[in-house]
Amino acid sequence: xxxxxxxxxxxxxxxxxxxxxxxxxxxxxxxxxxxxxxxxxxxxxxxxxxxxxxxxxxxxxxxxxxxxxxxxxxxxxxxxxxxxxxxxxxxxxxxxxxxxxxxxxxxxxxxxxxxxxxxxxxxxxxxxxxxxxxxxxxxxxxxxxxxxxxxxxxxxxxxxxxxxxxxxxxxxxxxxxxxxxxxxxxxxxxxxxxxxxxxxxxxxxxxxxxxxxxxxxxxxxxxxxxxxxxxxxxxxxxxxxxxxxxxxxxxxxxxxxxxxxxxxxxxxxxxxxxxxxxxxxxxxxxxxxxxxxxxxxxxxxxxxxxxxxxxxxxxxxxxxxxxxxxxxxxxxxxxxxxxxxxxxxxxxxxxxxxxxxxxxxxxxxxxxxxxxxxxxxxxxxxxxxxxxxxxxxxxxxxxxxxxxxxxxxxxxxxxxxx
Amino acid sequence: xxxxxxxxxxxxxxxxxxxxxxxxxxxxxxxxxxxxxxxxxxxxxxxxxxxxxxxxxxxxxxxxxxxxxxxxxxxxxxxxxxxxxxxxxxxxxxxxxxxxxxxxxxxxxxxxxxxxxxxxxxxxxxxxxxxxxxxxxxxxxxxxxxxxxxxxxxxxxxxxxxxxxxxxxxxxxxxxxxxxxxxxxxxxxxxxxxxxxxxxxxxxxxxxxxxxxxxxxxxxxxxxxxxxxxxxxxxxxxxxxxxxxxxxxxxx
Numbered sequence: 001x002x003x004x005x006x007x008x009x010x011x012x013x014x015x016x017x018x019x020x021x022x023x024x025x026x027x028x029x030x031x032x033x034x035x036x037x038x039x040x041x042x043x044x045x046x047x048x049x050x051x052x053x054x055x056x057x058x059x060x061x062x063x064x065x066x067x068x069x070x071x072x073x074x075x076x077x078x079x080x081x082x083x084x085x086x087x088x089x090x091x092x093x094x095x096x097x098x099x100x101x102x103x104x105x106x107x108x109x110x111x112x113x114x115x116x117x118x119x120x121x122x123x124x125x126x127x128x129x130x131x132x133x134x135x136x137x138x139x140x141x142x143x144x145x146x147x148x149x150x151x152x153x154x155x156x157x158x159x160x161x162x163x164x165x166x167x168x169x170x171x172x173x174x175x176x177x178x179x180x181x182x183x184x185x186x187x188x189x190x191x192x193x194x195x196x197x198x199x200x201x202x203x204x205x206x207x208x209x210x211x212x213x214x215x216x217x218x219x220x221x222x223x224x225x226x227x228x229x230x231x232x233x234x235x236x237x238x239x240x241x242x243x244x245x246x247x248x249x250x251x252x253x254x255x256x257x258x259x260x261x262x263x264x265x266x267x268x269x270x271x272x273x274x275x276x277x278x279x280x281x282x283x284x285x286x287x288x289x290x291x292x293x294x295x296x297x298x299x300x301x302x303x304x305x306x307x308x309x310x311x312x313x314x315x316x317x318x319x320x321x322x323x324x325x326x327x328x329x330x331x332x333x334x335x336x337x338x339x340x341x342x343x344x345x346x347x348x349x350x351x352x353x354x355x356x357x358x359x360x361x362x363x364x365x366x367x368x369x370x371x372x373x374x375x376x377x378x379x380x381x382x383x384x385x386x387x388x389x390x391x392x393x394x395x396x397x398x399x400x401x402x403x404x405x406x407x408x409x410x411x412x413x414x415x416x417x418x
Numbered sequence: 419x420x421x422x423x424x425x426x427x428x429x430x431x432x433x434x435x436x437x438x439x440x441x442x443x444x445x446x447x448x449x450x451x452x453x454x455x456x457x458x459x460x461x462x463x464x465x466x467x468x469x470x471x472x473x474x475x476x477x478x479x480x481x482x483x484x485x486x487x488x489x490x491x492x493x494x495x496x497x498x499x500x501x502x503x504x505x506x507x508x509x510x511x512x513x514x515x516x517x518x519x520x521x522x523x524x525x526x527x528x529x530x531x532x533x534x535x536x537x538x539x540x541x542x543x544x545x546x547x548x549x550x551x552x553x554x555x556x557x558x559x560x561x562x563x564x565x566x567x568x569x570x571x572x573x574x575x576x577x578x579x580x581x582x583x584x585x586x587x588x589x590x591x592x593x594x595x596x597x598x599x600x601x602x603x604x605x606x607x608x609x610x611x612x613x614x615x616x617x618x619x620x621x622x623x624x625x626x627x628x629x630x631x632x633x634x635x636x637x638x639x640x641x642x643x644x645x646x647x648x649x650x651x652x653x654x655x656x657x658x659x660x661x662x663x664x665x666x667x668x669x670x
Contacts, residue, residue, distance in 0.1 A: 003631050010635055014642035035584040035603070042578075044549045045657070047668055049644040052653030059643065097632045100561060100586060101553045103667070136585070258647050273647055349534075353525035363526045366535075 010094070012084040016064040016075050017110055020167075020223065021255045025056040025105035025140040027218040028162040036136030037099065040162055040218075044105055057108040057142060058098050062086055062123055066112030070169070070180035071263045072228050075112045079261065085114075088126045095131060099139050106140030106162070107131070117148035125153055128160035140218070145195075147187035154191055158198060163218035163250070166191055168243075171236045175229035179265060188222075192247045195220055199248070219250040226281065227274040228257035228266055234304040237284055241295040244288070254281040280306040287313055290344060291337050310396060314340040317377055318392040324377040329358045341373030372402050420446045425466040427451035429496050432504065433473035435466045436511055449504040476511075483514045488522035494544075495536040498569045506532045544571040548578055550658075552667045553588060554633070555626040560587040564665055566594045575599075576606055633667050640668035 026043025045054035063085035064075040074081065086094075095107045109127055114120045124143050131137040143161040145154060157164055166188045170176040173185040195216065202215035222243065226236060240252040256278035259269045284306060287293040291313070298312050299305070307315045317324065317340050326335055328350060336347045346369045353359060353367065358381035365371050376395045390398070421444050425431035435449055480489055495507060510529040514521060524530045546567075553561035561583070565572070572592050576599055579588065583601070591598030591611060600609045663669040 003634075007635060007638055011638055011642050014639050018643040018645060032581055032584050037583070037585050039582050042548070044545070046549050047640065047666065048654055048657040049640070050651065050654050051645050051648035052650040052657065053645075053648075054657070055640070055643060058639070094635070097628070098636060100555070100583070101632060101636070101667075102551050102563070103636050258645060275648065349523075349525045352523035356521065356524040357526050359526055363531075366531045367525050 006090060006094075009084045009086055009090070010060070012082055013061045013064060013086060014059065016112075017059045017061045017108075019074070019255065019258060019260075020059060020108070020110055020144070021053075021253045022108065022142065022165060022221055022223055022251070023054045023056050023059075024163075024218075024221070024251060025142075027250055028140055029217050030138045030140070030162060030214070032138050034136060036138055037096070038106070038137055038139035040106060040138060040140040042105070046103055046105065056105045057140065058095055058104045058106070059108040060086070060091070060094075060110075062091065062109060062111035062120070062127070063114060064112050065114055067115070068113055068180070068182050070183065071261065071265050072169075072179050072225055072257065074260050076261070088123060088130060091127045092130050092135070095139075096135055096137065099137070104139075106142070108142040108144075110144035111146065113146060117146045118150055118153060121146040121149035121153045121157070125157050125160065128157065132160045142218075145191055147183065147191065149191065151191075151194055154194055155198060158195065158202070158216040159213055161216055163221060164195055164216050165221040165223070167223045168239075169223075169225060170229055171224045171226065171231045171239050172229070175231060178229060192220060192222075192243075192249075196247045220247065221249055221251040221253065223253040223255055225255050225257050226278060232299075232304040233277075233281065233284070233306045234299040234301075236281065237288070237295050237299050240285060241288060252285060254278050254285070276308050277306070280308060280312060284312040287316075292334065293338075309400065311340070313338070314373060314396075314399070318396055321392055325379045326377065328364065328378045328380045329354050339369075339374050339377050341370030341377075343369075373399055419462055420448055422448045422450060422463045423466050424450050424452055424463060426468050427499070428468060429493055430470060430473040431466060431468040432496060432507065433476040434468050436476045436508065437469075437472040438464065438466060439508070440515075447508070449508050451499075451504065479515065480511070483517070483520060484522055485520065488520070491522070491533065491537045494540045494574065495533045497571060497573065498536045498540045500536065500569075503532075503536060506536075540569050540571060540574070543567050543569050544574045546662065547571055547575055550662050550666055551575075551579075551590060552665060555629045556624050557626055558587075559626065560589060562589045562591070564591050564593050566661075566665065567592065568661075570595060572597070572599060580606060637668050 023045070024043060025040065028040040030040040032039040043056070045056050047055045049055060061075070063083070064081070065083050065085060066075045066077055069077040091107070091109065098104045099106065109124055111120050111124060124146070128141050128143060131141065141161045142163040142165065143157050145157060145164050145166045147166055168185070168188055169180060169183070176183060176185050199216055199219060202212065205212040206214065224236065224239070236254070243249045243252060256274040257267060258273050259267055259271055262269050284298045287298060288295060293316070297316055303319070306312055317338070323338070326339065328336065333347055333351050336342055336350060337344065346367050349367045350359065350364070353363070360381045361371065361384070364380060376390065376399070423435045423438065425435045431451070432449070439447055480492070484492070492507070492510065495503070506529055510533050513527060513529050521527065521530060525534060547565055551563045551565060553563045555561055572590065575590065579590065580601060585603065587602055589598055589600045589609070597608055597610045599606050658666070658669070
């Protein structure tokens with residue numbers, strides 16, 4: 001391998017792939033077989049970039065050559081940048097060598113469009129096939145499907161990849177039309193439908209025949225860019241909800257637009273990346289997937305935008321004070337999960353612990369709930385109840401005053417991505 | 419009067435100490451790990467000689483009162499080797515034996531809570547080691563990694579790396595505690611290396627010829643994926659605490 005050339009390619013093709021925010025390597029169930037290399041299921045972040053994002057997979061483009069000219073994309077045809085392309089073998093070697101050193105959980109392979117969708121998709125599939133069949137590699141593989149690729153190639157991709165994804169790019173068809181006039185939203189949605197059906201079919205088959213091959217065991221995901229077009233959070237989250245329901249997507253990723261190109265359809269080059277908004281969207285998405293919140297409870301016609309200064313669960317609680325206070329020693333798990341400051345693990349611990357006796361504030365604090373928020377919404381085995389008859393505005397003020405470091409307005413601090 | 423029991427720091431030793439406490443019906447006790455010194459200044463000190471048959475009897479008792487997961491958690495808490503925590507582990511064990519039902523989820527109890535906190539810390543570090551271990555390929559194709567975890571998590575890592583790297587020889591060496599694990603594609607065994615006889619100048623010569631190239635490629639990759647417009651040092655440091663940097667290829 002020519003060290004200089006491969007270093008240059010890696011620099012170019014990793015740099016071009018970094019705006020793809022998907023990082024997950026969990027949700028699969030691939031075991032190491034026949035004393036091969038690797039397994040996939042754990043979802044380990046092996047390091048974090050200086051901007052605080054997790055690095056779990058070798059995330060690269062096969063090529064940054066592209067026939068399209070999307071306004072938001074650094075690899076757009078009309079952008080004057082250095083171009084490069086990996087060979088199939090180079091990607092395979094890099095993946096194996098990085099994996100053996102425990103740098104990564106696997107490969108995330110995306111690509112600019114070489115000639116047409118099938119020509120490009122075929123190469124992505126070749127990489128995955130080689131890894132699985134020639135190297136007995138059982139680590140995680142996430143392939144970015146190319147919109148417009150044939151069903152046959154999509155099916156083959158599913159046999160080798162753990163996860164497949166197609167970027168929706170923009171939350172609405174109008175946004176896409178504006179910034180990527182050559183692309184058609186239907187080309188993205190159609191393969192999602194095909195994959196959804198294929199995944200269901202194959203998992204039924206797997207139930208009947210143990211030897212049936214696994215097919216995209218970590219399912220599908222997608223990504224949308226936010227802040228490049230004027231959609232509201234309600235539009236964005238409703239879109240996500242629709243895809244979770246309709247296509248059984250595992251994840252929707254939200255990528256705050258990073259201005260990289262001067263174009264009068266886009267925010268100016270010096271505008272800030274909407275990091276706080278992006279974080280609030282992830283929190284809201286989390287509530288939908290892990291806390292059984294309905295999208296309309298989080299955003300609706302009266303509240304189309306998420307609060308930037310408080311998290312969406314606290315926002316919901318303040319709009320629904322009539323639900324509270326709840327008795328921590330009696331309420332159902334589902335109700336406890338809705339209390340601001342109580343996460344899934346703490347809620348489960350509370351429900352376990354109270355079988356042995358009633359819990360008081362000290363014990364709740366030790367269990368790990370955030371008392372500064374939760375205390376306005378719960379009662380426990382103690383005479384004190386902090387809320388008194390405070391209004392929502394007053395509670396919000398108290399909480400903000402107490403936790404200024406976390407919720408400080410205009411803070412440059414970005415909260416952790418999930 | 420308080421009786422102090424001194425044991426050898428092993429899990430079997432701890433369980434033997436518990437056996438003696440019950441056998442001698444000791445009530446006010448303290449447990450410490452350490453060397454037994456004839457000049458020990460403590461009065462009322464018992465030297466615990468680790469005995470597997472006694473440890474096994476306590477273990478059997480624990481198995482009747484705890485789930486397999488509960489027992490595993492107690493073992494993990496012991497691996498934390500935290501100063502002064504042996505008394506809490508003892509409190510936990512006594513609470514378990516004194517209760518008629520399984521109490522491992524009684525998080526309102528101070529001992530159960532403390533064990534749960536310790537286990538959380540140990541698991542966090544185990545998880546970090548699964549993430550931050552960086553293997554280097556040696557000339558004989560063995561992959562070698564050094565670690566310096568705060569807690570003694572190496573025994574908790576063996577299964578993970580066996581399941582993952584089944585087709586390559588590897589060594590993970592805890593340089594703080596001077597022992598390691600060697601996997602030879604068939605079995606794993608605990609080993610200790612004599613660094614005194616190794617020449618540190620030879621470390622690079624021991625690498626496989628491609629090793630430095632892949633380390634450089636990884637460092638380059640790490641820098642390429644950073645988005646300067648989103649720089650967030652505080653978050654970065656929270657995820658990758660500085661004490662781990664000296665073993666992280668991308669941070670050296």
